[in-house]
Amino acid sequence: MTDHQGAVTVRHARAADLRHLAAIEDAGVPLFEEAYGDLTGDALSSPAPDGRDRVGEPGFLLVTGEVGEPTGFAHVTYVDGSAHLAQLSVHPSRMRRGLGSALVREAMREAWHAGYARMSLTTYRDLAFNGPFYAGLGFAEETRPEPFEARQLEREHRLGLDRHGPRVVMSTRLRGSVAP
Numbered sequence: 272m273t274d275h276q277g278a279v280t281v282r283h284a285r286a287a288d289l290r291h292l293a294a295i296e297d298a299g300v301p302l303f304e305e306a307y308g309d310l311t312g313d314a315l316s317s318p319a320p321d322g323r324d325r326v327g328e329p330g331f332l333l334v335t336g337e338v339g340e341p342t343g344f345a346h347v348t349y350v351d352g353s354a355h356l357a358q359l360s361v362h363p364s365r366m367r368r369g370l371g372s373a374l375v376r377e378a379m380r381e382a383w384h385a386g387y388a389r390m391s392l393t394t395y396r397d398l399a400f401n402g403p404f405y406a407g408l409g410f411a412e413e414t415r416p417e418p419f420e421a422r423q424l425e426r427e428h429r430l431g432l433d434r435h436g437p438r439v440v441m442s443t444r445l446r447g448s449v450a451p
Contacts, residue, residue, distance in 0.1 A: 279373035284322065284332035287339035292322030292332070295344060296360040306398055307435045314430040319360075330354070333377055335361075335370045345374040347382060347390070351419045354382035354445075356392040366400075375408050383445040391416075391442040393423050398436065410441035 284292070296319035303315045310316040322344075326332055329349040336342035343361035347354055356378060361370045382390050395401040396412065413420065420440040427438050 279335060279369050281333050281335055281345075281373050281377040284326065284334045284341070284344065285338055288334050288336075288341045288344075289322030289326055289332075291339070291341050292325065292334075292344050292346075292360070293319040295341065295362045296358065298362050298364075299360055302363060302400065303435075314432055315435070319358075325358075328357075330357070331378075331381060333374055333381065335365075335374060343370045343374055345378045347378050349385075349387075351417065353417060353419070354378075354385070354387040354390045355419070355423075356390055359392075371404070372408060375405070379443070379445055388445055389442055390445055391420055391440055393420065393427060393438055393440055395435065396437040396439045402439065402441065405441050409443045411443070413440040413442045416440040 300310065300316050304310050307315070322332065325346050328346075330347045333345045333347075334341040334343065342365040344358070345356065346358040348357045349355075356375070359371055359374060361374070379390055390410075391413065392405065392410065394405060397403075402412075416424065424438055424440060427433060432438055
């Protein structure tokens with residue numbers, strides 16, 4: 272969704288948006304299949320969590336698109352005193368229009384306004400629409416992950432996600448890096 276000047280509009284998810292979020296995330300599976308081949312039985316092709324489950328976690332959900340017709344979302348969780356970008360998904364039919372970047376930037380602003388100084392995420396280091404994408408938004412690979420981030424990487428390892436390539440923690444400082 273864009274305003275009359277062409278800027279992407281990002282807003283908090285509403286109840287009518289929640290049932291659509293899993294479908295947006297699931298629509299991205301073919302992108303991973305293109306990169307990694309057949310994902311039958313792979314954790315990457317598992318059905319995404321329902322948005323109604325996501326909204327119950329500490330943190331927030333942002334979306335792009337009309338109410339009841341979201342086109343992308345960012346799910347940020349608050350874990351152990353940190354803001355963590357748990358999921359970013361844009362429907363493939365809407366990719367390459369700045370929606371993902373707008374969602375991440377607004378998530379950073381929202382976390383900053385909530386008092387967090389840092390945001391982290393876990394991702395594939397070398398996949399173009401993962402690690403390099405986040406690096407372009409100011410995230411850098413974390414050499415000493417926080418304990419909850421190390422636990423997240425371990426969960427991803429148990430799921431077999433790292434068989435496709437290196438999974439890393441990336442983070443960015445929010446204080447001073449995002450305008451209020």
